Amino acid sequence: MEVSPKTWFMPKGASSIAEDVDWLFYVITWMSVAFFVIITVCTIYFMFKYRRKRDEKPGLTIPLHHNTALETVWTVIPTIMIFFIFIWGFRSFMDLFVIPAGAEEVRVQAAQWNWTFRHNVGGSGNESKSNNLHVPVGRPIKLHMSSSDVLHSLFIPDFRVKMDIIPNRTTSLWFTALEEGEYDLYCTEYCGEKHSKMLGRVYVMSEADYTQWVLDNAKAGTGEEIYNNKCSVCHSLEAGNVEKAPTWHNLYGRTETLSDGTTIKVLDDYIRESIRYPHLKIVEGFASKTSMAPFPKQSVSNEEVENIIGFMKSLSVYKADEANEDPKP
Amino acid sequence: MSAHSDERPHVLPLKVYYGVGAILFILTAVTVLTGKYLHLDAMVEDVFKLEFTGLNLMLAMVIATVKGTLVALFFMHLLYDNKIYMLIFVGGLTFLSFFFILTLFDTVHRGRVYAERDTIWTESEIYDQLRANPENVLSIHGHGDAHGSDAHGDDAHGSDAHGSDAHGSDAHGDDAHGSDAHGSDAHGSDAHGSDAHGSDAHGDDAHGDDAHGEAEGHEGHGH
Amino acid sequence: MSQPTNDHGHQRHPALAHHFNDMEQQHESLKMGLWLFLVTEILLFGGLFGFYVFFRVWHPELFAGASRMLNVNLGALNTLVLIASSVTVALAIRCIQLDQPKKTFWYLIATVVFAGVFMVVKYFEYTHKFHAGIFPGENFNNLDFALGKVEGVVAPIQNPHVFFSIYFAMTGLHGLHVLGGMFFLTWVAWRTSKGAYSSEYFSPVELGGLYWHLVDLIWIYLFPLLYLI
């Protein structure tokens, strides 16, 4: 996978999938040029060859109504060609949509007319925020995107990646930057007045520069911060300390049995639901203790819920991608 | 065009109309009864130990389709008319099914590759506002009895601490389901609030005999 | 092609438009035109049924829970009323085909009366909901669902206003179509009483009837989907 050069049609392909996408683009283009040349040459040639002279009285023309052989040829050949294009197109689409294991996750928050990129600082729950995207070279990066108001779309032309961002969902895309440098980042889903000003830059840095940059920009750990002033009163972080509520130590990813006997895996959705509606799925043994009050949006915003999840992830040995058995409390 | 059309267009005998009408009545009764009292999912589960959901809906749809085809074939003369009308009618339905099927491909399979990409359904803010000031919230069991704080457990998590409603906070702990007798509804204190919807004052609303959400007929509505 | 007078020699029927050759062509054209219009109606309501299907696939528990609030008895009564009106309008068409304008007139009036009953029952349903604070969309003003206090439903239901928006959209649009049908059938009944229609020219009666059957057909699907889940 090397960088595909900047050509008349395509910008520099500085990501791993750029080469495959460019190849498909050129194949379709040259096939189209071939068809276009056939049609235009025939048309122009017929126009000149059978041109009616200025004062010629035209008589009857040949009774050529149809020619089944010719018609089947020009139906079957295009069908085969486009079927081949579809297969190739779908294969590269799948490469774009399936995120390789071990990709570092960067949270993207698109708001009306600015970007906020959040990088986890070495698993300490702290985060560093910036308006521009800073990525290490050579490693797959996953952008975990959500919008806080209207539809947006993150597009990096040089990496050939684009994905819409929707308020009520998290969408994601991935790329592996091959060459250090600065690239443009656009919003390509019309989002209102400053849609054309919702720009950003992608700074591709070496591994060392990247880790240095992330540490420099680390802000107060939002995950930890919320825990300290809202959750620490009941939930503890040490293993086994469960007198009031389940400990968060190794909680993420563990399989818990609920008070009504069903078992669930403690993942993002369960945590989100339990913060909003704690009485729905109470782990067995904790139903009798003082029940947890629901945290509506005013007290813990969706953003902060995501940070809590990030913080809980950092407290547990469970890794989302690899198959690993339950972490012990 | 047929130059000569028979004067008397095709007329069905009377008993066809009455027969079809009767069948439709019976089918309506059947679908109402099965809908209300027959729980197919549970029955199939104990009898055949098979896990199905939405069997009731399927049965209701089958009955509705039978009724629909009866109306279409006999009342709308599709059976006896030029087949082009049948083609138009069925064509319309097929295009509708294209739309449903292809859109369901999207809505059903959203989280299929990555669960995180599925839609996150959050509660809309209007309920937070309703919880914030419950005094002018109406309810199924009657008018504007302040539901304030007899919600599940202590809901007073800073969202509606103001104790203005005359009830005070009901007992903590789980709320008695459904039987929250509100006889002593402090109608007076927030009468203005609860009828803000322009519906004229009802005097004594049908509080007492409100049989669990199904106001029998309309004796309660004095207007 | 026929000269101004019909090639059977007798005078052109007064109701035959100038650009049609004979009554049969006019009648068939009007019927096809109406059937195409009925297809647009099917697709219009199809859009709403679409919302019902997509949101039900997303939130089956919301639909099951929120539909508890609907009064099945009133719904069933409405269905019977509409089917009765469908039978009477079908009989009206049959009578005009047999040259009995008197009976046609009364059958049409019966249809309009049934439609009236349907609308009155719907009025009570709507007011019952408005009293319970169930308004479509943002001004939904009822916490029973959110607190899980609806009879027969334990867990709290999220965003019940979505179900009621779909409910009001569907039954509201259907109600409008019933009203439209009532006006049209009243006009046709008035024209019948004036003797405008006979077995040779009865297109408006048939068109009104076909339209009414479609309105009934839509309610036949609406009723189980909304009330009986």
Place this chain on the structure above:
Amino acid sequence: MNKLPEKHFINNSKGIKSWLLTMDHKRIAILYMIVVMSAFYLAGVFALIVRLELAKPGALFFKGAAIEEPANASGAPKGSEAAETAVAADETGAGPEPATAAAATDAAADVAVGAEKTASNNEYKPIDPGMSDAAKVSMAKSQVFYNKMFTLHGAIMVFLFIIPSVPAILGNFLLPLMIGAKDVAFPRLNLASWYVYMLGAAFTLFAILHGTVDTGWTFYTPYSTQTGGDDNTSVIMITMGVFILGFSSIFTGLNFAVTIHKMRAPGIGWFDMPLFIWGIYATALVQVLATPVIGITMVLLVLERWLGIGIFDPSLGGDPVLFQHFFWFYSHPAVYIMILPGFAIINELVTVHSRKHIFGYKAIGFSSVAIALLGFMVWGHHMFLSGQSEFSSMVFSFITFFIGIPSGIKIFNWVATLYKGSIAWTTPMLYAVSFLILFTIGGLTGIHLGALGVDVHLHDTYFVVAHFHYVMVGGTVIAFLGGLHHWWPKIFGRMYNEFWAKISCGLVFIGFNMTFFTQFYLGSQGMPRRYHDYSGMMKTNLFESLHGFSSLGALVLGLGLFITAIYLIHAAFKGEPAGENPWGGLSLEWATTSPPPTENFLVDPVYSHGPYDYDRVLPEEMSAENAGLKREKDRRL
């Protein structure tokens, strides 16, 4: 020399009432022509404004905006702030606190990136902080103005011009003539569709004047349900306008479908009609089956904005992607409502001007209907990246490829029709040939966008803009211009000036290619769609040169279309009489006087020869007196 018949449908009754209450399909066609063409030129002006704005980076309009004028003139919900983006936004990452532009000092702009303790503080900021306040105010105002311009260009072109244009003007005029009928099946419904169109146009015009429609012609939620804050009127006005225009489209489609089925002259079967009728029939099917869905979508969008019913707006429990499904379920068949009449016209132009039997009559006829039906199953290719499930993207991409086949077959058949013909280089023929070339480019670039992998890069960029302009302008508009020139003598009985027609055809062809071929490069280089300004990017100067050239082309295209309007209107009143059959056509509309009498034919036509029998019948033998050839009925074998 030819002379006009003394009595024809234009002069047989005078007065404004005779025009406004006419039941004659030919007069309704002219009423439509006046209104639809004025909508076209109005939207064309908006297009020129959009192109001029993009010619240069930076704001072109409102250059000298006075400083004291507060910036948030547009009443945008968050208060338009010219101070650039601030990372120090609160935890919820919501948009930055609105700071009134006028008071924003430069200091505030610098600190806005927040206390980033970065070694290199040259972090990129989209709006460079050095901009003066006046520049910021003018940027904000011209942005809002630009957004309105491209929205109105799109909405008026799509809903007011291109969907009604060919069916309502040429279809209305020619359909009864070509099948030998006196009028369309429901003349009153035909007139009603014109009045409904006028009502819809009035709503849209009000939305323009009221001024806050900046959602793009696609009205994507949740932006369309939030823009303009609580000032609902203009978005509701334009969506209601679209809803009403939908009815006009349904009435036309319904009318034409019944006419083709029921009103054909005796002896004219489905394969004896000109292929124009097949195209109009396929369009009518699509109009009837697709338009109601946009009707219900617009009604629900209005309810969403007004009552907040929570179906599309995620903050109220809805789903924006569902709106896109509903919108595109109509809008993709709508693009076939646009192109099928274009195909329909090209059949007539190619055969009449090369005086040769069409090649593959059944292939072209059935491919029209096939496109109409397949068109209903492919709308998802507009939404590959909109967050729909990967499975549905695959299904839509697969079906999309099959819709390319029928259009390809049509192009090959038309080119084959030219073989061994006697081709006259008249203006309609020049337009037909430019259609063949331009639509081929448009169709082939569709394959780039259909292939999933490439679409990820090309979606919502100028490549898409170029593609659909090649198909819509290069396809429908060019075919429509060809059709107008072809049937102008039949409608008004007067011939246009051939010299000026060729000049304007050349200008349109050159201007169009200059404008939109460059946009293919713009798009593949990554220039996003609907951007008011592309300053501050790394590729600004590359885009500047391409946009400049494209804007120049737009001026040439505009000039060409302007000249067309002038000489055509002149010809309608003062052109020299053209006679019944100036081009030597064989279909029935050439078998009557031009302009035709009110009842279309002097004597009722009976089938005597096929519309493309140039190998058996000489057009010169046809005459108005006997409505075609008075030969015994020898149906073709």
